Amino acid sequence: MSEIATQRLNADPEGIARAAQILREGQLVALPTETVYGLGGDATNDRAVARIYEAKGRPSFNPLIVHLADLDAVKRLVVWSDLADTVAAAFWPGPLTLVLPLREGAPVSKLVTAGMDTLAVRMPANPVARALLSEFGGPVAAPSANRSGRISPTRPEHVLESLDGRIAAVLDGGRCDVGLESTILGLAGKPTLLRPGRIGPDELSRALGRPVLERKDRDKISAPGQLASHYAPSARVRLNAAEWLPGDARLGFGATEGDCDLNLSPSGDLVEAAANLFEYLHRLDETGAETIAVMPIPHVGLGVAINDRLSRAAAPRD
Numbered sequence: 001m002s003e004i005a006t007q008r009l010n011a012d013p014e015g016i017a018r019a020a021q022i023l024r025e026g027q028l029v030a031l032p033t034e035t036v037y038g039l040g041g042d043a044t045n046d047r048a049v050a051r052i053y054e055a056k057g058r059p060s061f062n063p064l065i066v067h068l069a070d071l072d073a074v075k076r077l078v079v080w081s082d083l084a085d086t087v088a089a090a091f092w093p094g095p096l097t098l099v100l101p102l103r104e105g106a107p108v109s110k111l112v113t114a115g116m117d118t119l120a121v122r123m124p125a126n127p128v129a130r131a132l133l134s135e136f137g138g139p140v141a142a143p144s145a146n147r148s149g150r151i152s153p154t155r156p157e158h159v160l161e162s163l164d165g166r167i168a169a170v171l172d173g174g175r176c177d178v179g180l181e182s183t184i185l186g187l188a189g190k191p192t193l194l195r196p197g198r199i200g201p202d203e204l205s206r207a208l209g210r211p212v213l214e215r216k217d218r219d220k221i222s223a224p225g226q227l228a229s230h231y232a233p234s235a236r237v238r239l240n241a242a243e244w245l246p247g248d249a250r251l252g253f254g255a256t257e258g259d260c261d262l263n264l265s266p267s268g269d270l271v272e273a274a275a276n277l278f279e280y281l282h283r284l285d286e287t288g289a290e291t292i293a294v295m296p297i298p299h300v301g302l303g304v305a306i307n308d309r310l311s312r313a314a315a316p317r318d
């Protein structure tokens, strides 16, 4: 693809107006959300969506999440339900994506759903994202703003590291608060957790008043964020490191005996660790280390989502 100059836009009214204009022209803008930066394009425009796949180098069978400013706009695209209403009231705007049946004739490019009859929708809470969505006024398809298979970006610098020259602009909203991609809840059938995230299955079950299935069998999985090797830095990743080896870039958690290079949360706070995870993986990867060794993170609460991302970063690659 040809190189284009990537503009860095401030998150002020002028920058937001420019970003909306770029979306209207069918070009791409990376936008901050509370989870990670998204690579946004007009979801109704086939060429814009094709550009997303091209810029990311993403396999085209992998469907995209559509971001919207308000519920009425969501309901025009998907078949809404009482269950959807209940979780939306509890968690939207926020770091939750819902997969629902696609409404017939819904104005979204077929490339967004990769031919599936369901659509992933999300209403982000980040004020810059909301301002851009309102200003643009239409659905914005946005996967995480990284090259396919690489670490998700939590700062504008991360976006530029992998997409500079491939997208029209990045809207600078500073650092993302949550730091992990949204929880994905499938509501096209029985409520099913398709990707863990900040909002956990217990919270979802409580809000819904019924259990949420956790997808253990991966064979028919419809969320390719579930592909084994994903979120990968260049360095190899060793999990549950009980000791450091020579040459390790050392990523700690909680109280550490010896030194570590970076600590996800010295106090053992999982929310802090999630917010730091991708940024610290980026930083340790930049040192050129061959291996990033990570201390054990407890598999409880948000630790489940953190371990999910880490095990993908550590998975064997082709």
Ligand code: TXA
Pocket (backbone or CB within 6 Å): 033, 035, 036, 037, 038, 039, 062, 063, 064, 065, 097, 099, 113, 116, 118, 119, 120, 122, 142, 143, 144, 145, 180, 181, 182, 184, 194, 222, 223, 224, 225, 226
């Ligand atoms: O936090 C997030 O969700 C970020 C921000 C930018 O919103 N976006 C994000 O997008 O993580 P992406 O494309 O990196 O991950 C989207 C995930 C993929 O695993 C994809 O397979 C799944 O959502 N997905 C999209 N549409 C789906 C559908 N119809 N059914 C099941 N899974 C779907």
Ligand code: MG
Pocket (backbone or CB within 6 Å): 143, 144, 152, 225
């Ligand atoms: Mg991603």
